[in-house]
Amino acid sequence: MYYDYVVVGGGAGGLELVSRLGRHFGREGHDKVLLIDKSSYHIWKPTLHEVAVGTLNPQQEGLSYSILARSNHFSFACGQLLDFDPENKSLTLEAVFDDENEAAIIPERNIRFGQCVLAIGSGSNFFNTPGAAEHAYVLEHSLDAVDFQQHLLNLFSKAAYGDNKNLDVVIVGAGATGVELAAEMLEAYHEILPIFGSSQKFDIHISLIESAPRILAGLPERISVQAAQALRAKSVSIYESHRAVEVGTDFVLMADKLRPDAEPQRIHADVVVWAAGIKAAESNADYGLPVNRLNQFEVDTHLQTPFAGVYALGDCAACPWHDDKILPARAQVAHQQASYLADKWWHEYKQRPFTQSFVYKDYGSLVSLGNNQGVGNLMGSLSGGNFFIEGLIAKWMYMSLHLKHHAAILGYWKTGLLAIARLAQSRVSGRLKLH
Ligand SMILES: Cc1cc2nc3c(=O)[nH]c(=O)nc-3n(C[C@H](O)[C@H](O)[C@H](O)COP(=O)(O)OP(=O)(O)OC[C@H]3O[C@@H](n4cnc5c(N)ncnc54)[C@H](O)[C@@H]3O)c2cc1C
Structure with a gap:
């Protein structure tokens, strides 16, 4: 061939x-x-x-x-x-x-x-952390995500029918993937809660561990501050300057980088997701x-x-x-x-000259913080400077990036049709896939 x-x-x-x-x-x-x-x-x-x-x-x-x-x-x-x-x-x-x-x-x-x-x-970079590859979930491929969703549904049920009515989630890595996952998981939790009724009501507690001094360390500081505020308001525990040093079946051991002599702290985890870097x-x-x-x-x-x-x-x-x-x-x-x-x-x-190098243009970054909430900055030709956005506008712009990708492979007309079909489907079946 x-x-x-x-x-x-x-x-x-x-x-x-x-x-x-x-x-x-x-x-x-x-x-x-x-x-x-x-x-x-x-x-x-x-x-x-x-x-x-x-x-x-x-x-x-x-x-x-x-x-x-x-x-x-x-x-x-x-x-x-x-x-x-x-x-x-x-x-x-x-x-x-x-x-x-x-x-x-x-x-x-x-x-x-x-x-x-x-x-x-x-794929994922485990930085040779003991137990991480064995015990943590990753989001490298759609099959990983499908696998995790099935496990999460089981964990929701287990927490609802269990004795302590609590679900502890630990996410290692607070870049865009970890932050967006935390926010989206809280959305899913609020969507699923009514299904169990008040007698099976359970709590979810999400911990985010980040080795850098702030979450979203690769993005402008204002975005990090805004995202951290939004997550803390939703009761997410954020451990900045902390490094996961071991992952077990039901725990994560983390070391405080600002207190190198202190004993590593152990936090309970019903599930661990590793989103700490790529390799x-x-x-x-x-x-x-x-x-x-x-x-x-x-x-x-x-x-x-x-x-x-x-x-x-x-x-x-x-x-x-x-x-x-x-x-x-x-x-x-x-x-x-x-x-x-x-x-x-x-x-x-076409035998036309093409000598220019690839030059990357940073148009800014957008991070989704769940339903109707986002935060980010627009740069360069899109905004004529560095322009901070948040809330619903940021969320819409974030969603438009996905549509833009679809438009590049399907064309605008089919992308529009598909978006309408998916909106209609979610109105009928609800936002959360439950099977
Ligand atoms: C949860 C999550 C959220 C993210 N959010 C953002 C964001 O908000 N903004 C942002 O800019 N980036 C984000 N990223 C990063 C972004 O997804 C990647 O940078 C981007 O997808 C890289 O594109 P790519 O074409 O290089 O690789 P990919 O999109 O990963 O595609 C690689 C393809 O290669 C195929 N493949 C792999 N190995 C083989 C093989 N051996 N043989 C044949 N096929 C193979 C795979 O099946 C896949 O289809 C996020 C990533 C994750 C996981």
Whole structure:
């Protein structure tokens, strides 16, 4: 099999790239552009915390790669990357097995390419914390989120029918993922409470552990302060400058970084979610491409690896930024890199010069704090400066980012229709997925 353009990973960046390229080529695109993903459907990763608590239904939200391939004129191959040969411009995909893992539905495949971009995202960084990988839940993939939601529903029932009528949740890491998960979980709790009636009423207590001196440490301080106030008002306990040093079946041990001589403190946890940082897959180091200590592929400012025609973007790429830093792992970065590469490849195909480097424009950050509440800042050309927003407007702008991603892969008309259909569905079934 040979394709001119192969994109491995159909996430926030990869899917937007193939959709744009395929639409440029029209029907010809099916023979030129190939998307590879280990999953058969796409969910925008920044919404995984909503899937995890059941306020977003993955069966409705998931977009089938095959359907997107048909309408956007690219081909799709389902499979996990097994081997990558940058010198010979080829890769191998693992066989795909049936549900029982017995019979191969699709055999192992070798695919040759003209140009390829690796856009396979990242996973969790446990920082070698004992017990974290074994006992904590993560939100790396939609299946993790679905798994967690099932567990959370069980925990809600257990707390409602248990003796102490209490549910202790510990979230390690108070970046956007941890903060948004805490807020969304409280929404789910308030939605589910009436189902149990007053005799089964239970309390939820969420603790957020953050090793930096403030939550949302990567964002402007004003956003952190506002978000911390909103969470504390909802009785979330925030432990700043604290590092989780061990995770057990029903506890987290945390050390106070400001009091290094003090004994680590043990807090009870019915469930632990690890959202403390990202690390790309260990297997990235086996593909013959240079990687950094987080297993991210090292690329230049054209997103190219040292091998001609081999690129990387999004969370799995270490792309130079300013002051020796690399670009942050954010959907905004993946989105802009996808647009850049689509333009670059299209210009080169048309034999038009394209020499500019990728330049990241930070348009600001938005954090959801639950129903009708958000906080963030808008920067640069969107606002003509650095502009702080909060409340309902911030929440709406936050939701519009998801719609924007859908518009990039479905077009505005279908995105609008889908949004109306989902609104209607939530009016009928309620906001929370309960099964
Ligand atoms: C809960 C949560 C909330 C977040 N909130 C925000 C936010 O508010 N704002 C923000 O900017 N960012 C946010 N992020 C980060 C953001 O989601 C990522 O930066 C972004 O998704 C990265 O895009 P990507 O294309 O690099 O990778 P991804 O979107 O992760 O996509 C990677 C794709 O590659 C596929 N894949 C992986 N490995 C293989 C393999 N070996 N073979 C084949 N396919 C493979 C996966 O199935 C997936 O489809 C959040 C992340 C999480 C988890």
